[in-house]
Amino acid sequence: MLDLEAIARSIDFIEANLRQPITVAEMADAVSYSLFHFSRTFSQITHHTPYDYLMRRRLAEAARELCYTRRQIIDIAFDYQFNNPETFSRAFKRVYGIQPSQARRGANLAARRLMPRLTLAHLEHLNKGPYLRPILQPIGPLRLAGVMTLVDGDLPTIITRLWETVERVFAHRGKAAQPDRYGILIDAADWDGEVDLYLAAIVVDEAEPIDPAWVEKHIPASQAVRFIHKGPTADLPLTLDFIYHTWQPRSGVQLAKPWIIEHYPADPANDERDVSILAENTV
Amino acid sequence: MEPRIIEQSQLTLAGFSFYGNPFQVSGFWTEENEIGRMWKRFGAYCAANQKLLSAIAVQGIAHELHIYHPDTPTTGEFEVFVGFEATRIDGVPLELSIKLLPPARYAVFTLHGRQIASDWSKMIQEWAAKTGHQLANTHSIQRYDDRFKGLDRVDESTLDAYIPLKA
Numbered sequence: 304m305l306d307l308e309a310i311a312r313s314i315d316f317i318e319a320n321l322r323q324p325i326t327v328a329e330m331a332d333a334v335s336y337s338l339f340h341f342s343r344t345f346s347q348i349t350h351h352t353p354y355d356y357l358m359r360r361r362l363a364e365a366a367r368e369l370c371y372t373r374r375q376i377i378d379i380a381f382d383y384q385f386n387n388p389e390t391f392s393r394a395f396k397r398v399y400g401i402q403p404s405q406a407r408r409g410a411n412l413a414a415r416r417l418m419p420r421l422t423l424a425h426l427e428h429l430n431k432g433p434y435l436r437p438i439l440q441p442i443g444p445l446r447l448a449g450v451m452t453l454v455d456g457d458l459p460t461i462i463t464r465l466w467e468t469v470e471r472v473f474a475h476r477g478k479a480a481q482p483d484r485y486g487i488l489i490d491a492a493d494w495d496g497e498v499d500l501y502l503a504a505i506v507v508d509e510a511e512p513i514d515p516a517w518v519e520k521h522i523p524a525s526q527a528v529r530f531i532h533k534g535p536t537a538d539l540p541l542t543l544d545f546i547y548h549t550w551q552p553r554s555g556v557q558l559a560k561p562w563i564i565e566h567y568p569a570d571p572a573n574d575e576r577d578v579s580i581l582a583e584n585t586v
Numbered sequence: 587m588e589p590r591i592i593e594q595s596q597l598t599l600a601g602f603s604f605y606g607n608p609f610q611v612s613g614f615w616t617e618e619n620e621i622g623r624m625w626k627r628f629g630a631y632c633a634a635n636q637k638l639l640s641a642i643a644v645q646g647i648a649h650e651l652h653i654y655h656p657d658t659p660t661t662g663e664f665e666v667f668v669g670f671e672a673t674r675i676d677g678v679p680l681e682l683s684i685k686l687l688p689p690a691r692y693a694v695f696t697l698h699g700r701q702i703a704s705d706w707s708k709m710i711q712e713w714a715a716k717t718g719h720q721l722a723n724t725h726s727i728q729r730y731d732d733r734f735k736g737l738d739r740v741d742e743s744t745l746d747a748y749i750p751l752k753a
Contacts, residue, residue, distance in 0.1 A: 327662035337707030339652065342662045346609035346619075354607065354661045553610075 307430065309334040310348045311423040313341070314356075318420050321361050322382050327353045348426055350549045356421070359548070362398050363417040365391070369406045376403050398552070413490060418548040428541040434531040434575070435545055437554070442529075442564070442579060443522040447485055448513045449504025454488070459537040462486060462501060469503040472516075481569055482506055487520065488543075490561035527564070527579040528556060534574055539565075542578055557583040587701070587709055589693035594748070597687040597727075599649055600642070600678045601669015602628055607662055621650070621666055622737075628668045631681065642678060644671040650728040651685065692727075692748040693719065699741045710749055720752035 316333040317325070330353050331341035345353045361383040368379050380391035380403075395403045399412060406412050429435065450469050454461050466486070473482070482505035489500040502520060513519050530550075532542040543563060551558075559581040566577040608620035628648070632639060651667040658664045667685050672678055693713075697706055707726070714721045727748035734743045 326660040328659035335708070337705050337711065338659065338662065339664075339707050340705035342607065343609050346607070352607040352610055352662060354663070355610070 306344050307348060307423065307426050309336065310345055311426055313345065313353070314349075314421055317353075317357055317360065321357075321364055322384065324384055325357070327357075330357075348430060349421055350429065350545070358394065359398065359418045359552075360420060361385075362394060363419070365403075366395070366399065366406060366412060366417050367414075369403055370412060376407060379403075415490065415543075415547060419544060421544075424538075425541050425544060428534065428538055429545060431533055434533050435542070435550075436530075437550060438529045439582075440527060440529055441524065442527040442581070443524045445485070445522040446507050446509060447487075447502070447504035447520045447522065448507045448511075448517045449485075449502055450516075451500055451502040451518050454499035454501050458488075458499075458501075459535075459539055462503070462536050462539070465501060465503045469505075472514075473505060483569075484567040486565035486567070488563040488565075522564070522581075525559065525581045528554075528582050529577050529579045532565070532576050532578045539578075546578070546580065551580075556580075559583045587695055587697075587706075587713065589695045589713070589749070591751070592692050592694055593689070594687075594692050595689050598672045598675060599651070599667065599669040599685040599687070600672040600675075600682045601649075601667055601685070602631075603665060603667045603683050603685070605655075605663065605665045607664075608666055621668075624666065624668045625650075632670070635679065638677075638679065639670070642672050642674055644673060646731055647671060648730045650730070651687075651725055652728075653725040654723060687725075687727075690722070691751045691753065693751055695747045695749065696744060697747055698744050702740050702743060702745060706747065710747070722750040722752050724750055726750070 313330050313334045313336075316330055327342065328338050330345075331338045334341065336344065342353060345351070345356070349356060351359070365379050365383045365385075368374055368382075369376065376391075377388050380388050383391075385391035385394065392402055395401075395406075399406065399416065401410050401412065450465060450472070452461060452465050466484075485502075485504050485506065487502040487504070489502065491498045491500050502518065504517075504520065507513065530542060530546060532539060534541075546563070562581060564577075564579045564581070566579065568576060602624050604620050604624055606620065610620070632643075648668065648670055651665075651669075653665040653667065655664060667683070669682070669685065672684070675684055678684055693710070695706065695710060711721065713719070729746040729748060731745075734745050736743070
């Protein structure tokens with residue numbers, strides 16, 4: 304716990320100095336750790352090296368300014384301590400796959416791809432145990448039917464409300480067995496603006512007629528990378544941050560579809576659920 | 587934690603080297619990070635070449651060096667070298683790199699059990715500030731012998747940390 308708090312304090316220091324020429328040695332000093340011990344402890348707790356975290360956060364804030372302000376690209380680059388525009392462009396392309404000028408011209412760069420600052424809640428979530436280790440496993444084919452909504456507010460609140468609605472509908476379905484339940488978070492990048500959709504659905508048989516009020520979605524036989532989310536729905540964004548900003552950049556795995564698939568346990572009291580992504584070239 | 591102060595003659599080491607941040611994959615005391623992987627490579631190499639190495643290696647002692655470069659404070663990246671003391675250079679196999687450490691004065695700290703996994707570098711800095719010794723801050727050496735029982739038995743282990751002092 305002492306280390307978690309110290310690393311959270313070091314993140315405060317980093318965040319306050321994203322535009323300053325800070326060093327990893329200064330981060331270590333800020334929490335009275337030696338450089339070596341700090342480097343090891345920071346990596347252990349955040350799953351990023353201190354320098355990697357600093358650079359990713361600088362790039363995320365620079366990208367935000369590129370997308371949402373009219374400031375000159377070169378000014379943004381210098382502000383975030385890149386020595387010249389070329390270094391900035393290279394680092395930007397490596398992380399986001401596009402040039403800063405393309406981001407400025409409105410190329411799709413979803414806010415979710417910009418690494419948020421890690422909070423003490425993130426650190427506690429990451430250090431609950433080894434459950435976030437990814438497992439490669441097949442998923443589907445699945446025929447899902449349920450209710451979809453626009454995510455235009457707090458994701459955990461929307462998920463909880465939607466499932467309450469869906470459970471009421473399912474209660475009248477007249478089948479004794481509890482169906483397998485899936486939630487799919489869909490990044491609808493082809494819509495104007497940044498839009499996420501959420502589908503709360505159950506698995507239905509091929510032959511079962513679907514109520515016209517429901518939407519139907521098929522998950523083909525695919526290779527999925529599965530994580531276990533432990534904790535309440537309110538903590539789900541912490542798991543998603545880990546998948547998008549820590550695990551995915553390191554693994555190099557690309558999403559086959561911009562979906563996050565939750566698979567709920569049959570026992571509602573179980574606070575663990577599977578959270579999967581579909582890996583590219585497997586669909 | 588009181589050290590011994592020693593004068594060490596030139597040290598010739600042969601082994602494997604890595605430059606970067608070795609905790610990219612894992613910060614734990616584990617074999618999953620670059621330091622752990624290098625130890626595994628080193629162990630496997632020594633086991634496979636026992637006969638060859640017996641002619642040039644000081645037996646039963648291994649060293650882990652951390653060498654600080656000009657970029658180290660900025661990026662946290664440094665060099666890690668894992669190897670044995672070589673009695674002569676001419677017989678060192680091509681697969682191994684050689685590291686020559688010039689004669690130096692060292693403070694030797696003996697670390698026991700949980701001290702090994704603690705922030706002992708910080709304790710050493712505090713010791714230097716208290717006693718007026720000047721740390722060279724160029725590198726450090728961890729010397730492993732039969733008192734070190736393995737990562738899974740750190741609590742029962744002992745190792746010596748050699749910290750170079752300014753002349």
